[in-house]
Amino acid sequence: MLLLQKHILLLSFRPRTATTLISFPHRCLFSNTRFPTTTTAAAAAVATSASPLTFAVEDYLVASCHLTPKQAVKASKVLSHLKSPSRPEAVRAFLSDLGLSHADVAAVVVYDPLFLCSEVDKTLAQRLAELRDLGLSPSQIARLVLVDPARFRRPTIISKLKYYVPLFGSFETLLQALKNNSYLLSSDLENVVKPNVALLRECGLGDCDIVKLCVPVPRLLTTNPERVKEMVERAEDVGVRRGSAMFRHTLLAVAFLSKEKIAAKVEFLRKTFGWSEDEVAIAVAKLPVVLRNSQDRLQRMAEFLMYEVGLEPEYIAHRPAMLTYSLEARLKPRYYVVKFLKDNGLLKRERSFYTAAQVSEKVFVEKFINPHKKAAPCLAEDYAATLKGKVPTRFRLQEPRTSSNSI
Structure with a gap:
């Protein structure tokens, strides 16, 4: 009887020892796992190894x-x-x-x-x-x-690419559009994309024009076709007809602008530049992107061109390209050079500021700076200063003389 009691007592200690040895937590890319602490469960754990x-x-x-x-x-x-x-x-x-x-x-x-x-x-x-x-x-x-x-x-990506790559001309061009709008790969080809492409073709746009239009604004292909029809109508409303060379640019300018915003911008142009309705139509037809210029930029352009340069509103309306140039990095520096040359008799009076404004930087330097190195040796330096925003009070004809007492 005494031996039986000792045997039962030893059995009662063994599971606790086993539980103590295997209950340390284990961590790696997996969550902690603890084994059961009851006598029966502990024995089962030892027998069947660890749980998953x-x-x-x-x-x-x-x-x-x-x-x-x-x-x-x-x-x-x-x-x-x-x-x-x-x-x-x-x-x-x-x-x-x-x-x-x-x-x-x-x-x-x-x-x-x-x-x-x-x-x-x-x-x-x-x-x-x-x-x-x-x-x-x-x-x-x-x-x-x-x-x-x-x-x-x-798997639908395959059919999309089979359609888009020929349309865009190359995978690289398509990739540019996808970076701007990956919805091209998820849009409904049959009910959205293809009807939009067909409408753009009806407007006289070839595939090359469509690509030029849709790489910067790929949403034109993925937008509801009814909305795209409204965009086409708005482009026609500003006075640019379908099939014209400027229609693509006009559509790009008015895309996703409401009728109210377009009307407000047209009214702002009329008041700011003193244009008649016909002059506004001329300017917009020649430069549709003017509708996307901010009011602040247009205001500063008007003040400089009309009040400092002295250009007439009608003259600007027929040459709206000037409104696309940088005021600080192009128009003002070149105006100061032209004015200086005319004031000092170094440039024919009939040479227009617009001519100087529209040529490339290389041509401007060749035509308006280099020929006057002898008569105005400081002109290149003064022009460079204006490009950095450091407009001199006046341009110089010659280098400042050094006083003999300064040696």
């Missing part, structure tokens, strides 16, 4: 995908179902083979966390093969992944 470890998504995103902790927290919310790193690791290997850097991979995961859940063999490798069949190089495919990882995973 849980995949810690946040830790993996930081350690392997190079996300910041804040980015990892946000991305992990849609990746909580992952139980192991096997599929994300396969995806990372795929991206690495494409030539993507650690920073690129992080950008892909931040943009589209579910990319890590892609099946490499059934999805990514298949997409890669299809894109290569279209003639894209690995580097081009890598850049396409970076533009829109989510669309890359979908």
Whole structure:
């Protein structure tokens, strides 16, 4: 009887010892795991080894995908179902083979966390093969992944590229547009993009014109066709007809501007420059982009051109290109040079300021600076000062003389 009691007592101590030895927490890319502390559960744990470890998504995103902790927290919310790193690791290997850097991979995961859940063999490798069949190089495919990882995973990207690449003339040109608006890859080709392209062609625009229009403003292709029709009507309302050389520029200027904003800008131009309705129409027809200039810029232009240079409103209306030039870096410096040359009899009076304003910098120096080096040796220096915003009180005909007493 005494031996039986001792045996029972020894059995009661063994599970506690086992529990103490295996209850230390284990951390890596996995969450903590503690074994049960009851006698029966502890014995079962020893017999069947440890329970499966849980995949810690946040830790993996930081350690392997190079996300910041804040980015990892946000991305992990849609990746909580992952139980192991096997599929994300396969995806990372795929991206690495494409030539993507650690920073690129992080950008892909931040943009589209579910990319890590892609099946490499059934999805990514298949997409890669299809894109290569279209003639894209690995580097081009890598850049396409970076533009829109989510669309890359979908088979519809192939039909989109088959349509867009010929339209834009090259993959590189298309890529420029995609960087401005990746919705090109998600928009409905049949019901949105193609009707918009057809309408632009009806306006007399060739594919080359459409590309020039839609690379800077690709939303014209992805916007509801009814809205694009309204934009075309607004372009016609400002006095530029379809098929004219300036229609593309006009459409670019009025795109996404409401009728009210266009009317307000037209009224501002009329009052600021003292133009009649016909003169406003002439200026806008010649330079549609004037409708996008800020009121402050237009006000400063009007004050300089009319009150300092002395140009008539009608003269400006027929030469609105002057309104596109920089006031500080072009118009003012060149005006001071022309005025100085005329005041000192070095330039024919009939030589217009507009002629000096519109030529390139190289031509301006050759025509208005270099020929007068002997008569005005300081002209180049004074002109350079005006380009830096240091407008001299007056231009100089000669170098200042050094007093003999200063030696």
